[in-house]
Amino acid sequence: MSAASQGMIQGDVQSRIDKWVARYPSDQPQSAVMAALRIVQEANGGQLTTALMDEVADYLGMTPIAVYEVATFYSMYEHQPVGRHKLCVCTNISCMLRGSDELLDYMKQKLDVEVGQVTADGKFSIKTVECLGACGGAPMMMLGKDYYENLDEKRVDEILDGLE
Amino acid sequence: MLPLNECCYRLNHLDTPWDIETYIENGGYQIWKQVLAGELSPQEIIDEIKTSNIRGRGGAGFPTGLKWSFMNRAAPGPKYILCNSDEGEPGTFKDRDILRYNPHQLVEGMMIAGYTIGATAGYNYIRGEFWEPYKRFHNAIEQAREAGLLGENILGSGYDFELHAHLGAGAYICGEETALIESLEGKKGQPRFKPPFPASYGAWGKPTTVNNTETLASIPVILAKGGEWFRDLGVENAGGTKCYAVSGHVEKPGNFEVRMGTPFKDLLEAAGGIWKGRELKAVIPGGASTAVLPGEKALAMNMDYDSIAKSGSFLGAGSVIIMDDHTDMVKACERLSWFYHEESCGQCTPCREGTGWMYRVIHRIRQGKGRPEDIELLRNVGGKIMGKVICGLGDAAATPVSSFLEHFEHEFRHYIDHGCSIFDRQ
Numbered sequence: 001m002s003a004a005s006q007g008m009i010q011g012d013v014q015s016r017i018d019k020w021v022a023r024y025p026s027d028q029p030q031s032a033v034m035a036a037l038r039i040v041q042e043a044n045g046g047q048l049t050t051a052l053m054d055e056v057a058d059y060l061g062m063t064p065i066a067v068y069e070v071a072t073f074y075s076m077y078e079h080q081p082v083g084r085h086k087l088c089v090c091t092n093i094s095c096m097l098r099g100s101d102e103l104l105d106y107m108k109q110k111l112d113v114e115v116g117q118v119t120a121d122g123k124f125s126i127k128t129v130e131c132l133g134a135c136g137g138a139p140m141m142m143l144g145k146d147y148y149e150n151l152d153e154k155r156v157d158e159i160l161d162g163l164e
Numbered sequence: 165m166l167p168l169n170e171c172c173y174r175l176n177h178l179d180t181p182w183d184i185e186t187y188i189e190n191g192g193y194q195i196w197k198q199v200l201a202g203e204l205s206p207q208e209i210i211d212e213i214k215t216s217n218i219r220g221r222g223g224a225g226f227p228t229g230l231k232w233s234f235m236n237r238a239a240p241g242p243k244y245i246l247c248n249s250d251e252g253e254p255g256t257f258k259d260r261d262i263l264r265y266n267p268h269q270l271v272e273g274m275m276i277a278g279y280t281i282g283a284t285a286g287y288n289y290i291r292g293e294f295w296e297p298y299k300r301f302h303n304a305i306e307q308a309r310e311a312g313l314l315g316e317n318i319l320g321s322g323y324d325f326e327l328h329a330h331l332g333a334g335a336y337i338c339g340e341e342t343a344l345i346e347s348l349e350g351k352k353g354q355p356r357f358k359p360p361f362p363a364s365y366g367a368w369g370k371p372t373t374v375n376n377t378e379t380l381a382s383i384p385v386i387l388a389k390g391g392e393w394f395r396d397l398g399v400e401n402a403g404g405t406k407c408y409a410v411s412g413h414v415e416k417p418g419n420f421e422v423r424m425g426t427p428f429k430d431l432l433e434a435a436g437g438i439w440k441g442r443e444l445k446a447v448i449p450g451g452a453s454t455a456v457l458p459g460e461k462a463l464a465m466n467m468d469y470d471s472i473a474k475s476g477s478f479l480g481a482g483s484v485i486i487m488d489d490h491t492d493m494v495k496a497c498e499r500l501s502w503f504y505h506e507e508s509c510g511q512c513t514p515c516r517e518g519t520g521w522m523y524r525v526i527h528r529i530r531q532g533k534g535r536p537e538d539i540e541l542l543r544n545v546g547g548k549i550m551g552k553v554i555c556g557l558g559d560a561a562a563t564p565v566s567s568f569l570e571h572f573e574h575e576f577r578h579y580i581d582h583g584c585s586i587f588d589r590q
Contacts, residue, residue, distance in 0.1 A: 025242070025327040028368055030350035034333045039290070066351070073352040073509075075334030076292050079545075088293075093252045093452060093499050094411035094485055130336060130503055131254040131452075132293050135411035135483075136418040145295035 005134040008052055009041050009059050017059070025055045033070050035074070036060060037077055038112065039056065046082045075129065083118045083125035085163055091128045094135035099152075103139050106153050165231020166422060166430055171399065171405045172381045173421040176265045182300050184296075184307040187268035193313055195387045196272050197280055200321040204387070206237055206280045214381070215391030217403030221377030222248055222339070223451065224556075225402070225469055234363040235373055237282035244372040245278040247288040248344055249297070249382050252336040253454035253501060255483035258407035259377035263290065263297035263418050263584040266381060267304035271327065273380035275314065276387065278325055281373050285326040288377075289344050292333040297554030336507035340555045341374040343509065354511045355555035378407050398424030399468045408480050410435040410468060413442065413488035424456045425468040431484065432463075446571070452500050452529050453560030455567030457491075478566070490586045493572040496525045497565060512553035519561045521545050526565070529576060532583030539576055542569060 003163025009017060020035035034046055036056045039050050048071055057067040071077045078086075087107065091100045104126070108114060111124050118125040134140045175181035176191060196206050214229030235243065236418055245444025247270065251259040262270055270347070274286045280362055290298045305327050308314045316324045332338050338347045342356035345367050366372020382404065386394045395403035407421045422431060428447070438444050444459035449467075455477040457465075465475040472479045487496065501523040510516045522545050525538050546562035553559075569576065578586045 025329070025368060028349065031330075031348060033350040034292070034347070034373060037330060038331070038333060060350075070333075070350065071354050073335060074292070077333060084268045091499070092503060093448075093496060094255050094417075096496070096499050097485070097487060097491065110260070129293075129334075130506060131256075133251045133257045133291065135255050135257050135262050135485075136409060138417065140410060142293055147293075147296070157406075 007055050008035075008043055009055055013039055013043050021060070030062050030066070033060055033062065033067060034074065036124075037067070039070055040076040043076060046126060047078045047080065074107045080116075081125075082127075083123055085124050085143060085160075087124060087126045088132070089126060089130050090130070090134075090138070090140055090142075092131040092135075094131070095140060098138045100139040103151055103153070103156065106159075107156060110134055112157070123163075166426065166434055167411055168434070169421045170267060170423075171385045171394075171421060172269065172378055172407055173263050174266070174385070176261070180188075181265045182267050182304065184268055184304070184311060187266075190479075191270055191388060191451050192384070193272055193311075193386050195320065196275055196313060199276055200319050200323060202321075205233065206282070209276065209280045209387065212387055212391040216394035217391075217398065217401075218379065218382060218394065219388065219402050219469070220376055221378035221406070221481065223383075223453075223477065226401075228375065228379055230275065231363075231373060231375070232281055234361070235281035235371055235379065236363075237280075239371060242285070242368075242370045243281060243283045244342065244367045244370060245274055245281060245283040245286040245589070246341075246348070246367060246372060246374040247274055247286065248339060249288055249290040249294070249301075249343065250332055250339040250344060250378045250480075251294070251377070252291055252339050253483055254500070255411050255448060255485040256409055256451050257482045258409045258412070258482060260294060260297050261383045262407070263294065263301050267297075267301045268308065269384055270301065270377060270381040271308050271314075274327060275308075275325055275385035276326075276383050277375060277380055278375070279323065281371075283373075284324065286478065287328050287330050287348060287367070289332060289338065289348060291329045291338075292331050294331075298329055298331055305329065320487070323577050331558055335509075336503075337509045337555070337557060340557065343555070344374060345372065352509070354509045357554060359468050359542050399466075399470070402469050406467065406479075408484055410483045410484045410486065411489070412486035413439050415439045418477055422467065425466045425471070428462050428465050428484075431467055432486070434488070438486065438488050440488070442490060444485040444486065444487045445491050446493065448477075448485040448487075448564075449475075449485075450478045451483035452479040452485070452503060452557075452564055453562050454480040456496075456569075456571060458571050473574050490587070492587060493568055493575045494526065494530055494579055494585060497568040497572075498523070498530050500564045501526050501561070504557065504564075508557060510562070512555075514549045515553045515558040515561065518545050518549040518558070522561070522565055526546045529579045532579065534580035536578070536580060538568060538580060539573060 047077035190557035254363040
């Protein structure tokens with residue numbers, strides 16, 4: 001690896017990426033790019049940077065543009081700052097039918113923040129997302145790697161007030 | 165009493181159905197052992213699957229046995245079995261519960277499918293947001309490997325097979341099988357031209373079969389109980405059980421695995437009926453990309469391919485979205501249009517431009533700025549997308565709009581004429 005890959009991709013981050021690389025045919029390390037981007041994004045506080053994408057490209061033997069394409073195509077990669085807690089609120093049809101628009105308004109008001117922005121203390125950001133495949137528990141949101149279902153204002157209060 | 169959970173959800177009532185001990189106690193991995201012992205040949209398996217009359221559960225409904233027979237098992241070099249767990253069609257959440265509650269049945273199904281088509285390895289493409297389901301599936305693979313059911317020279321059979329999970333990162337289009345393959349290869353998930361079909365040119369250019377989660381998880385039970393047993397649970401043109409995900413305005417939303425051909429009204433009743441004592445207005449029977457039906461049509465249909473088609477829609481992935489009589493159909497249509505605009509991969513101009521165009525027109529109607537000619541404009545744009553793009557997303561985007569207009573045009577007209585919904589008294 002070149003000197004450029006001595007940044008984020010080392011130690012634990014590197015061994016996690018290597019485990020993904022090992023899942024694919026030995027001549028296809030590019031298949032691990034989605035996992036690698038997720039792992040470096042997590043290690044960087046939830047956001048990608050050009051330097052990180054370049055590092056991934058270098059590590060997996062890809063051209064930078066091929067990594068940028070992937071990093072901008074999929075919705076879970078972030079290119080702007082996010083809060084320590086990123087609230088991904090589903091507003092698709094099944095959630096909408098059970099009040100996600102009203103719930104989203106409540107969350108915006110409670111946290112005093114707009115969709116796509118971060119609270120002044122850096123603690124929260126809100127993102128609206130497309131169907132997360134948990135419509136039986138609508139309305140729902142994803143927070144970190146966990147789903148929170150059957151939400152109402154009281155439940156949202158409990159969840160958000162309990163976060164550090 | 166409606167027979168429930170006879171196949172993919174058969175272990176859901178147990179305490180730890182995701183553990184290998186529970187699965188083995190309930191007959192798990194018996195078929196896999198028979199296969200490895202040479203007691204079931206690939207041809208016998210394909211024949212049994214054809215007898216079962218199972219059709220692909222991802223939405224297209226293609227006969228599974230026929231799909232497997234397209235693979236040239238004897239062809240040299242690597243071949244792959246892929247499972248499509250990129251569950252993202254709005255209203256669909258059935259595969260999530262298979263991954264969470266019966267991951268071993270899916271592992272066994274993927275191994276049997278892999279053996280049948282001569283695959284050297286399998287990958288389960290799980291949508292990136294499904295972390296908990298991913299962990300369950302990944303742990304199931306690890307348990308199967310520790311039990312010697314997976315890896316090299318499995319149980320002394322001389323057969324090698326590897327199985328892995330792959331995680332997506334948020335893109336509806338990756339549920340389309342060639343987009344899924346592109347994504348697995350570490351690229352943007354943009355569908356490929358077909359032909360060549362994946363059976364000849366799939367993952368990393370090798371012969372590949374892609375099946376849905378529910379399809380593959382059904383395989384061990386079909387082979388254990390027999391193709392005829394499965395076939396006879398269903399109707400003439402589609403065998404077996406089907407997992408229906410019921411969401412929206414019902415008292416008890418959730419997954420219900422019932423027999424093909426179950427009356428819609430029985431499924432609705434199982435989901436607790438319409439919430440708040442209201443009336444049924446409309447149903448989207450197969451996920452967001454299938455045509456919406458007025459309630460009375462839905463109440464007369466059965467939950468199988470032919471009956472739903474006769475009613476004017478499609479079974480799709482079995483994602484039943486229920487709307488009560490307080491629903492603003494223009495708002496519902498606007499939300500679906502936004503979804504397709506957001507998720508169009510951008511490759512084909514009619515879809516990339518047309519989905520945004522349809523959304524903007526419906527949005528302006530909702531804003532009270534609609535024009536009388538907008539109804540015709542929407543139909544026109546939809547018609548210019550359908551059949552003119554590489555993959556099914558274009559049709560999927562146009563179908564909701566045309567069906568909402570077909571059955572609820574008066575609600576669009578009301579917005580255009582009065583600047584507000586039929587529920588607003590202005």
